[in-house]
Amino acid sequence: MVGIEDVAAAAGVSTATVSRAIRGLPRVSPRTRAKILATAKELGYVPSSAASRLASGKTRTIGVLAPYVDRWFFGKAIDGVDRELHGRGYNLSLFNLGGRTQPRERLFSKAMVQKQIDALLLLCMYLNEEEIEDLHAIDMPLVVVGGPVPGLSNVGIDDYQASRTITEHLIDLGHRHIALLHGQDDSDLNFSVPRIRGEGFYDAVHHAGLEFDPDTALFGDFTVKSGVEALRRFLELPEPRPTAIVCASDEMALGVMFEARRRGIRIPEDLSVVGIDGHEMGAAVGLTTVWQDPTAQARRGTRMLLSELGGDEGAVRPEKAEQRLIVRESTAPPRR
Amino acid sequence: MVGIEDVAAAAGVSTATVSRAIRGLPRVSPRTRAKILATAKELGYVPSSAASRLASGKTRTIGVLAPYVDRWFFGKAIDGVDRELHGRGYNLSLFNLGGRTQPRERLFSKAMVQKQIDALLLLCMYLNEEEIEDLHAIDMPLVVVGGPVPGLSNVGIDDYQASRTITEHLIDLGHRHIALLHGQDDSDLNFSVPRIRGEGFYDAVHHAGLEFDPDTALFGDFTVKSGVEALRRFLELPEPRPTAIVCASDEMALGVMFEARRRGIRIPEDLSVVGIDGHEMGAAVGLTTVWQDPTAQARRGTRMLLSELGGDEGAVRPEKAEQRLIVRESTAPPRR
DNA sequence: TTGTATGCGTTATCAC
DNA sequence: GTGATAACGCATACAA
Numbered sequence: 001m002v003g004i005e006d007v008a009a010a011a012g013v014s015t016a017t018v019s020r021a022i023r024g025l026p027r028v029s030p031r032t033r034a035k036i037l038a039t040a041k042e043l044g045y046v047p048s049s050a051a052s053r054l055a056s057g058k059t060r061t062i063g064v065l066a067p068y069v070d071r072w073f074f075g076k077a078i079d080g081v082d083r084e085l086h087g088r089g090y091n092l093s094l095f096n097l098g099g100r101t102q103p104r105e106r107l108f109s110k111a112m113v114q115k116q117i118d119a120l121l122l123l124c125m126y127l128n129e130e131e132i133e134d135l136h137a138i139d140m141p142l143v144v145v146g147g148p149v150p151g152l153s154n155v156g157i158d159d160y161q162a163s164r165t166i167t168e169h170l171i172d173l174g175h176r177h178i179a180l181l182h183g184q185d186d187s188d189l190n191f192s193v194p195r196i197r198g199e200g201f202y203d204a205v206h207h208a209g210l211e212f213d214p215d216t217a218l219f220g221d222f223t224v225k226s227g228v229e230a231l232r233r234f235l236e237l238p239e240p241r242p243t244a245i246v247c248a249s250d251e252m253a254l255g256v257m258f259e260a261r262r263r264g265i266r267i268p269e270d271l272s273v274v275g276i277d278g279h280e281m282g283a284a285v286g287l288t289t290v291w292q293d294p295t296a297q298a299r300r301g302t303r304m305l306l307s308e309l310g311g312d313e314g315a316v317r318p319e320k321a322e323q324r325l326i327v328r329e330s331t332a333p334p335r336r
Numbered sequence: 337m338v339g340i341e342d343v344a345a346a347a348g349v350s351t352a353t354v355s356r357a358i359r360g361l362p363r364v365s366p367r368t369r370a371k372i373l374a375t376a377k378e379l380g381y382v383p384s385s386a387a388s389r390l391a392s393g394k395t396r397t398i399g400v401l402a403p404y405v406d407r408w409f410f411g412k413a414i415d416g417v418d419r420e421l422h423g424r425g426y427n428l429s430l431f432n433l434g435g436r437t438q439p440r441e442r443l444f445s446k447a448m449v450q451k452q453i454d455a456l457l458l459l460c461m462y463l464n465e466e467e468i469e470d471l472h473a474i475d476m477p478l479v480v481v482g483g484p485v486p487g488l489s490n491v492g493i494d495d496y497q498a499s500r501t502i503t504e505h506l507i508d509l510g511h512r513h514i515a516l517l518h519g520q521d522d523s524d525l526n527f528s529v530p531r532i533r534g535e536g537f538y539d540a541v542h543h544a545g546l547e548f549d550p551d552t553a554l555f556g557d558f559t560v561k562s563g564v565e566a567l568r569r570f571l572e573l574p575e576p577r578p579t580a581i582v583c584a585s586d587e588m589a590l591g592v593m594f595e596a597r598r599r600g601i602r603i604p605e606d607l608s609v610v611g612i613d614g615h616e617m618g619a620a621v622g623l624t625t626v627w628q629d630p631t632a633q634a635r636r637g638t639r640m641l642l643s644e645l646g647g648d649e650g651a652v653r654p655e656k657a658e659q660r661l662i663v664r665e666s667t668a669p670p671r672r
Numbered sequence: 673t674t675g676t677a678t679g680c681g682t683t684a685t686c687a688c
Numbered sequence: 689g690t691g692a693t694a695a696c697g698c699a700t701a702c703a704a
Contacts, residue, residue: 003697016676016699027673048696049452051390052698053386056700059386069415082430086432095418115385259620281594284591350691351692353689363690365689384680
């Protein structure tokens, strides 16, 4: 295999100069640089990343910690990270944690992970006290994209405002009896997207002077399937049932809509449905929602990380992302 | 930072022994191994992967090349790879290529990529001759998951059979005039999933002695949105229109169904719709399809790679994945 | 601007 | 079963 010494010999220079030339560092005359680049290409020289990492201490790799990769928000976000990284010679190392089950497994890996990456991008998920503590202990640029984590900088929408906005939209339409489909029963977690979205809902309802019947609080897990199941439970509620339902995510809202149609419940005539996220399928079925752009958020977070690595201290900091109410056909005034 | 020498010194042994002990190699007495492991833990020792890579030549990282990460098949597949890797101490390096545009960009990166990984898992996509050639030149275990690539081992369903099966299901129901929603206009590519799925369709139609009107061949790009648009074009076809439509993917079929409902076209009374893939939302809306499991396929492919790396030559080889016709409510006999 | 020399932290090959 | 030591391939002070 051709190494830096071969290039140096062939170009009649030292390895130090080759190193500088290849990496585009200053202090290399245009002539020698050109010559080196040419011979390097000719010999098919490719630097050994392993050696480079060892010698420089930099991995040129950023890690992405995600609870899922096959769910809307995370897929979009990972895509965004990748887009920023490529072309800049950075690699993306993916670490899937798997939902809320066995988060312990990682406590050890974390230490290993740390030596494999220069910076870490965390995608919103449920974290316990201990894990948050571990995160704080990690000594490298770190940003979270999505839900807020106490003490860490994050790029994401204001989830409280999002659910409050979408709920008030229903109230403005005249709804007085609204059900809620939570993202998860996480009453034990203090900081998490599902919880915050729930609070926005409650505050909107109470602020409007309305009552919320605890029996109309349903729980799902952000999947379409759980939305389907939620609607079935909704139909078991005693009459008069709520005239609208706020879903903590578009994916669940879609499930609710699908099953409603199947059961002959008309939307929005019989039931208004809203979600949060801006899932592409929502547009196709006319779902009213609060839109956000996970890809853009992830790109922004990645750029912060890169800047920080580039020496720009303070580049990583909290930043609110764009969000927008999009009214479509799944909402209308209640009929009764 | 604590290195292997610190551990060796503290444990009163040589670095060589520490190395063996830590990696679980033989030729270390139980006693010394226990002692070493204990002091290593005590000192918080974590091996430097960079140094290990340099010395051993192995990266313990497998690369995943994907055209998208935020699309159903790919998200599921990446998830599968990750699941197999974690726990075995392997890392997952993700390389997003981006659809069919600028595939050239990679030709150089490929060489760089090669030194960063021990094996490569390719997710089905469009490849030109040149790229296939490059792939063959790569000297490491390589497997493709999804569509077949000439000369390379792949794990995936029989796409020809899938589309043929789904088309024959419609023919069996009595449909004589069937439209096709291609995954893409890729008449210039010889081997790709969309093309193969198209062939299965044509063969089924011709084998049944039916005619296919070229005007009823529509084109999409596997997204829900393109399905929506395809239905609009479908409605512009002169009467009598086809009584059924075969979509090259569930995502497109979903788009077709959504827009059909919006336009007041009843499914399956006015139009039968079928897809291929087994997308979760298909179940929620009653879409008839040919199911497959990308996660399982990716896990299988990953395991082959790992076996091959483990010295089991010939572990990587072509393997057909499970597929199954699932009849739901989007199909029925034609009314005319 | 360019060259020299040392260090980076393991792994692996021998001996013992 | 254990130890000494030479690679591994590049980055980077420091010197020229």
